[in-house]
Amino acid sequence: MFWTLVKLMSTDMSRSSTSVAFRSTLKRDLLIAFKKKNDIANPFMFFIIVVSLFPIAITPDGDRLAEIAAGVVWISVLLASMLSMDNLYRSDYEDGSLEQLLLSPHPLFFMVLSKNISHWLVSGLPVVVAAPLLAYMLSLPQEAYLTLIASLLIGTPILSLIGSIAVALTVGLGSRGLILAVITLPMSVPVLIFGTLAVEASVGVGSPAGYLALMLAMLAASLSLAPLASAAALRISIS
Amino acid sequence: MSSSNPTATAVPDSENQQGAVMLSGNKLFCERDDRVLFQDLDFNLHEGEVMQLRGSNGSGKTTLMRMLCGLNDGYKGEISWYGASVSEQAGDFYHSLHYIGHRVGVSKVLTPVENLRWSCSLKSEVDDQLIEKTLADLGLRGYEESPCHTLSAGQQQRVALARLLINPMKLWILDEPFTTLDPKGVKQLEENILSHANSGGAVMVTTHHKLNIPGMNVLDLG
Numbered sequence: 265m266f267w268t269l270v271k272l273m274s275t276d277m278s279r280s281s282t283s284v285a286f287r288s289t290l291k292r293d294l295l296i297a298f299k300k301k302n303d304i305a306n307p308f309m310f311f312i313i314v315v316s317l318f319p320i321a322i323t324p325d326g327d328r329l330a331e332i333a334a335g336v337v338w339i340s341v342l343l344a345s346m347l348s349m350d351n352l353y354r355s356d357y358e359d360g361s362l363e364q365l366l367l368s369p370h371p372l373f374f375m376v377l378s379k380n381i382s383h384w385l386v387s388g389l390p391v392v393v394a395a396p397l398l399a400y401m402l403s404l405p406q407e408a409y410l411t412l413i414a415s416l417l418i419g420t421p422i423l424s425l426i427g428s429i430a431v432a433l434t435v436g437l438g439s440r441g442l443i444l445a446v447i448t449l450p451m452s453v454p455v456l457i458f459g460t461l462a463v464e465a466s467v468g469v470g471s472p473a474g475y476l477a478l479m480l481a482m483l484a485a486s487l488s489l490a491p492l493a494s495a496a497a498l499r500i501s502i503s
Numbered sequence: 504m505s506s507s508n509p510t511a512t513a514v515p516d517s518e519n520q521q522g523a524v525m526l527s528g529n530k531l532f533c534e535r536d537d538r539v540l541f542q543d544l545d546f547n548l549h550e551g552e553v554m555q556l557r558g559s560n561g562s563g564k565t566t567l568m569r570m571l572c573g574l575n576d577g578y579k580g581e582i583s584w585y586g587a588s589v590s591e592q593a594g595d596f597y598h599s600l601h602y603i604g605h606r607v608g609v610s611k612v613l614t615p616v617e618n619l620r621w622s623c624s625l626k627s628e629v630d631d632q633l634i635e636k637t638l639a640d641l642g643l644r645g646y647e648e649s650p651c652h653t654l655s656a657g658q659q660q661r662v663a664l665a666r667l668l669i670n671p672m673k674l675w676i677l678d679e680p681f682t683t684l685d686p687k688g689v690k691q692l693e694e695n696i697l698s699h700a701n702s703g704g705a706v707m708v709t710t711h712h713k714l715n716i717p718g719m720n721v722l723d724l725g
Contacts, residue, residue, distance in 0.1 A: 278628045279598055288624040292610075292617070299612045299650075360606025361622070367572060368625035369597035503575045 282370040286378045289365070293382035296355075304386045307348035311391050314340040315398045326403035333402035334463035337412065338456050340398075341391055341420060346445060348387035349427035352379065353435045353498070362435075366502055372495035380421075380428050380491065388420035404463075411466035411476070415459045418479045425490035426451045432497035455482065522550030524586070525705045526571065526674060531580035533566055540566055544580070546722050548707060550673075553700045553716050556709040558724030564709040565605070567724070568678050571707070572602045598626065599673040603680055607663035611652035615643060615662045618651060619669060626670040637665045641691070657683040664692060667699075675699060675706045682710075690715075 280288075297304055318336050319329055356362040365375050395416055396409055404412065430447035434440045462475035524547045531544040540563030548554055556564045569575040571582055573589060573596075582589050584596045609618050616634055623629040638647055641661045643654075651659055660683045667675055675696070681689050689712065696706050697716055708714075 280624050280626060280628050284628060285625050288621050292613070292621040295617060296610060296612055355610070358606070359610055360604060360608035361610055363574060363602070363604060363606065364608040364622050364625065366574060367597055367600060367602055369594050370625065503569070503577060 279369070282374055285368060285370045286374050289375055289378040290382050293379055294385065297382065297386040300351075303348070303351045304390070307344040307387055308390050308394070310347055311340050311344035312394065312398065314343060316401065319401065330403045330405055333399055333404040334408070334412065334460045336402060337395055337399055337404075337416075338419075338459045338463075341395070341416060342423065342452055342456055344391055345387065345420065345423040345427060346448060348383070349424075349431050349444065349448070352383050352428055352431045354431075357435045357501070362498065362502060366498065372498065373491045376428065376432075376491040376494045376498070377487075380424055380494070383428070384421050384424040388424055392416040392420060405467050408463050408466045411472045412463050414476055415462045415472070415479060418476065418483050419455045419459045422455050422479070422483050422486045423452055425486040428494045429490055429497055432494040432501060434501075435498070436501040455479065458482075522703060524548070525550050525584070526707075527583050528571070529581040529583070531567070531570070531578060531582070533563060533570065533578040535563075535566065535577075541724055548674075548705050550703050550705055551700050553696055553706045553708070553719045555714060555719055555721050556707060556724060557721050562724040564724055565678055568602070568676050568707065568709065569604070572600065572676060574602075600676065601667050601670065601672045601674065602676045602678075603663050603666070604678045607660055609651050609659045609662045612650055614648050614650055615654070615665070616647045618662055619665055622666055623669045626672065629669055633669055634665070637668045638662070640668070641665055642688070655683075657685060657688060660684060661688065664695075667695065673704050675704065675708075677706065677708045679709055681712045
């Protein structure tokens, strides 16, 4: 009798649904990113700088650049994504918002996913948009552009999702140095391999479809599993 | 409320009317760096009860509070919510809990309204009118649109405390909520705590201030 009363009392309040909390978290993170423009601009500028150094250091010769173009773009994307990962949970951890997130009644999986999506929107998407321009500078053959964009569109979210696990694990540590790279890189290498292979295949006689399909499978796996790991890692870090 | 631990003594201050047991700890044991913070700690927090956690620095007040919220699982013993274990009814428990810790959960780059729009929407649906009215009640009128890094520590604390008033939750766990507040703010929070308890809610609070809350119970961690 008492129990039903308690249940009634607590359900009577206009509880927020998980989708409301999801959207609200997404909105908040985008707002913070918008207000801290440096956090968006730095990895993006880093990406552009790294790519533009290659023609200067190696050769301005278009034919030779075209050979390495896919690899250069993908390596720069990987480095830029690692640079941007640090922003994901750090400030929330420091100001206590992360505790509030963990204490929310909603599945942490979706809250983490929401943070990952907003992080990708502000750090991954600009890189994907700028990539064709830089590929043009590296004389990437015309027929490879679509594949490059497709592979980046599939690959950068994977990098964000994987990076999120490492950041969640290390967010409580004072000085992290290289730990982040050591945890993230081994898991990111497959993305790098299939990404560059896909672009190269679209230049030659082969077809990139197989590689892109593999990357899509990786995206599906990381979308469904990585937030679980991130959520568990956050719980460890916060306690 | 009772305790079998020689170092943790419970002092019931009054025989005021209390409702059902809301949150209880049974034989809680916690150690950190090979040092026992508390052992065999039992307590019952009833509906309508205000309980002050008392203890010297490092006696485990914050640790106990984080344990109760589920932020720290390095303990032994049992924590129950209305008689059943918290993990079995996490959804219900977290829909009933407000926790304000040392880190108040206020993002420095966002304005008070933006902060509350997010943190309150995690618990229940809120509208901006309620947020703005609550901020005004807490003396933050005119600061609604200023980024929180321009606010003082006490004002940021008030932003966090606004959550208590916006989302009606049954259990408040407040870790040193008075530290940065001015005397007027302290008085206001005391009144809020009291009226929350009178309406059937429960409050657990740590502070080194002398509180003016009649009927408050004390859990001493030594």
